Structures are given as C-alpha cells and as structure tokens.
Amino acid sequence: MERYKRNYTSISKEEQKLLSNISVAIVGLGGLGGYVLENLVRLGVRNFNLIDKDVFDTSNLNRQLLATEKTLNNQKAKEAFNRALEIDHEVKAKIFCEKLDEHSIKMLEGVDIVVDCLDSISTRLILESLCDKMSLTLIHGAIRGYYGQVSISRDGDRVIKKIYKKDIKEDESLGNLPMTCMVTASLQVNLLLKTIFKESLEHNFILIDVKNMDIEKINI
Amino acid sequence: MIKIEVRLFATFRENRERKYFFELPKETNILDILNKLNIDREDASLILLNGVDGDVDRKLKDGDVLSLFPPVGGG
Numbered sequence: 001m002e003r004y005k006r007n008y009t010s011i012s013k014e015e016q017k018l019l020s021n022i023s024v025a026i027v028g029l030g031g032l033g034g035y036v037l038e039n040l041v042r043l044g045v046r047n048f049n050l051i052d053k054d055v056f057d058t059s060n061l062n063r064q065l066l067a068t069e070k071t072l073n074n075q076k077a078k079e080a081f082n083r084a085l086e087i088d089h090e091v092k093a094k095i096f097c098e099k100l101d102e103h104s105i106k107m108l109e110g111v112d113i114v115v116d117c118l119d120s121i122s123t124r125l126i127l128e129s130l131c132d133k134m135s136l137t138l139i140h141g142a143i144r145g146y147y148g149q150v151s152i153s154r155d156g157d158r159v160i161k162k163i164y165k166k167d168i169k170e171d172e173s174l175g176n177l178p179m180t181c182m183v184t185a186s187l188q189v190n191l192l193l194k195t196i197f198k199e200s201l202e203h204n205f206i207l208i209d210v211k212n213m214d215i216e217k218i219n220i
Numbered sequence: 221m222i223k224i225e226v227r228l229f230a231t232f233r234e235n236r237e238r239k240y241f242f243e244l245p246k247e248t249n250i251l252d253i254l255n256k257l258n259i260d261r262e263d264a265s266l267i268l269l270n271g272v273d274g275d276v277d278r279k280l281k282d283g284d285v286l287s288l289f290p291p292v293g294g295g
Contacts, residue, residue, distance in 0.1 A: 032295045119295035144292045147230035162273060163291070168265050170291045174231055207229050207289075212238065216229075218287070220266065220273065 003088075004044055015197055016044055022196060023047035025111040027100060027127055029076040030054070031176050032141045033117035034065035035185030037080050041087045043189070048084065048093040051100060051107050052076040063178035102126055108134055113195060115188060116140045116153075121164050128153055128160040137195055141188040145174030146211035148184030150191055151220075152204055159204055162220050180210050187215075222246055222282040226253060229289045244280070251276040253286060265291040 004016050011019070024045055026033050029052040037048070054076050060067035066079045075097045084091040096107045100123060108114060114136050118124050124140070131138040131153065138153040140160055153159045187206060194201060203217035226240040236257060244252075250269065254261055254276060261276055266289035269278055280286070 028295050030295055117295050119293065121291060121293040124293070141295065142292045143294045144231055145234070147233070147292055149230065149292050163266055163289075164293070165265050165291075168291045169262065170293045171231060171263065172294065174234065176294045209230075209233065209238075211233075218268075219271065220268070 007043065011043070011193075018196060019044040020046050022112045023049070023110060024192070025049040025051060025108050025114045026080070026117055027051045027107075027114060028117035028119060029066060029080040030060060030117065030119060031063045031143065031178075031181040032185045032188065033076075033115075034067075034080065034083075035182050036115050036117055036141075036188055037084060038065055038087075039186060039189040040192075041084045041091060043193070046088065046091050048081075048091065049096065049107060049111055050077040050080045050093050051096040052080070053097060053099040063176055063181045099123075100127060100130075102129070104130060105134065108136060111136065113192060114138045115192060116142075116160075117185070117188075118142075121168065121170060124160050125164060128158055132158055139188050139192050139195070141184050143176055143180045143184050144170070144172070146177060146180055146209065148180045148187075148208035148210065150184060150187045150206045150208070152191055152195065152201065157204065159220060163205070177210070180208070183208055183210055222248065222280060222284075224248075224253075224280050224282070224284045224286060226257070227285065227287045228257070229287065230292050231290050232257075232259060232288055247279060249277055249279050250286060253280070254288070257288075259288065263290055264288050 056067040081093045140151040205220045207216045268287040
C-alpha cells in the first residue's frame with residue numbers, strides 16, 4: 001500500500017496488517033496523547049478509543065500537538081479524532097469526553113492495548129487497576145520538565161503502583177516541555193509496537209533525560 | 221568506612237549531580253543519604269537499593285548502589 005511504503009521494511013507487511021486491525025485506547029490527549037495518536041495513525045493504526053475530559057486552554061499551546069489558537073476551548077478527544085481523520089479518513093474512534101474513574105470499564109472495552117497519557121498520578125493508579133481487572137496491557141508515560149519515563153504494566157507485573165507510592169505528592173514547578181513530550185510519547189509508541197509484535201523486553205522502566213540526552217533502562 | 225554509589229533520576233537531578241560516590245561510616249542508612257542530598261523523604265517515590273524497593277531505614281553496606289526516583293506525573 002502506497003501510504004505505508006516508507007514503513008517498509010522496518011515494519012513487515014504482516015506487522016502492518018496487524019497494526020491496521022488492532023484497537024488502542026489513548027487515555028489523555030494532551031502533551032503525550034497528541035503525539036502518541038499522531039505516531040500511531042501514521043504507523044497505520046485505525047481503531048481508537050479516545051479519552052479526555054478536558055478542553056484545550058492557552059497553557060497547552062507550548063507543547064500539545066493538537067492545541068492551536070483555533071482549537072482553544074474545544075474538547076481534546078474530539079479534536080484528536082478530527083486530526084486522525086485528516087491523516088486517514090478511514091480511522092474509527094469512540095470518543096469519551098468524561099473523567100475516567102473506577103467505573104469506566106466501558107471506556108476500555110474492546111481495545112487490545114491502553115496508553116497512559118494522563119497528567120494525574122491518582123488517575124493513573126485507577127487506570128492501572130481497571131487494566132488489571134480487564135487483563136489489558138498498559139503503556140505508561142509521564143513527564144516533568146526535561147525528564148520523562150515510560151514503562152509497561154502487564155498482567156502479573158503492574159508497575160504503576162510500584163512507581164507511585166500511595167498519596168505521593170509531586171513537585172510540579174518544572175512544568176512540561178515540548179521536547180520531553182515528543183521523545184517520551186515516541187518511546188511509548190515504540191514500546192507499544194514491541195508489545196503488539198511480541199518482541200521480548202529486557203527492561204520494564206525506561207528513564208529519559210532530555211537535558212543530558214541520555215536514556216537509562218532498568219527493571220523495577 | 222563503606223563506599224557506596226548514589227544515582228539520582230528525573231527532577232532529583234535539578235541542581236544536583238546525576239551520580240555520587242560517597243565514603244561513609246558504617247551504620248549509615250538511606251535516610252542519612254536523603255538528608256545529605258537535601259531530599260525530603262516524602263519526595264522519594266521509588267527507593268531502589270541494589271535494585272530492590274523498600275524503606276529508608278535500610279542500612280547501607282560497602283559496594284551498595286542506591287537509586288532514587290521522584291514521582292513524575294505530567295503528561
């Protein structure tokens with residue numbers, strides 16, 4: 001297919017077909033979520049559940065791909081779908097413009113994998129618990145300032161509850177930078193591909209330091 | 221005396237080094253290191269001593285590697 005000519009042969013035709021058949025839930029369509037969606041649609045994923053309760057505001061313009069002066073005050077999940085359709089009119093999505101909570105099983109029903117692009121530690125813990133109930137693999141990503149992290153939360157190895165201790169508070173004073181969003185979101189997508197293509201992973205926690213331009217991989 | 225390595229991650233690197241090598245008295249524990257680096261106990265989310273998470277009262281021994289992670293939660 002001409003559209004995916006430049007994906008080959010880094011991605012095989014069988015893998016390409018697999019991507020067109022999977023369904024991905026992206027939870028959070030801000031800094032990380034916008035770039036995760038962009039990557040996935042261009043790679044050839046066509047089925048999504050897009051989840052975000054928020055609208056775009058001015059403070060999103062520094063980093064969020066889907067935030068422009070035209071989209072201010074618009075629902076993030078709806079704008080995400082519009083962007084996906086601009087790239088590929090065959091993309092299908094279920095849109096949820098509401099907050100994810102303990103009862104949000106329907107938001108994740110029918111998907112093959114979930115991507116955590118949230119901006120709240122407490123909601124991440126709820127999301128991991130939902131994924132655990134539904135036996136779904138969750139690709140975690142988070143950023144602060146020049147620093148990002150990605151991880152894979154799977155049945156029998158739920159990492160988010162290890163990464164964040166109960167009631168832990170974060171120092172948010174360093175904000176969120178666009179380079180960190182882009183690198184971290186891209187590595188989340190790479191981790192998603194490895195999972196879908198059933199490649200083995202040596203490490204389950206990847207730490208990104210954009211300031212010093214290094215990446216470390218460890219196991220937790 | 222014992223020699224240990226401390227690795228800091230993410231925002232703990234702001235205004236600090238990424239890695240420290242300390243020579244310390246025996247009986248030093250993780251909380252002593254946090255105090256030495258001016259890190260509040262409440263700010264350390266993941267505290268890996270030779271790769272194993274746990275509390276700050278663990279005593280350190282020669283050759284230990286301590287890795288400290290703050291919670292990173294933005295998106």
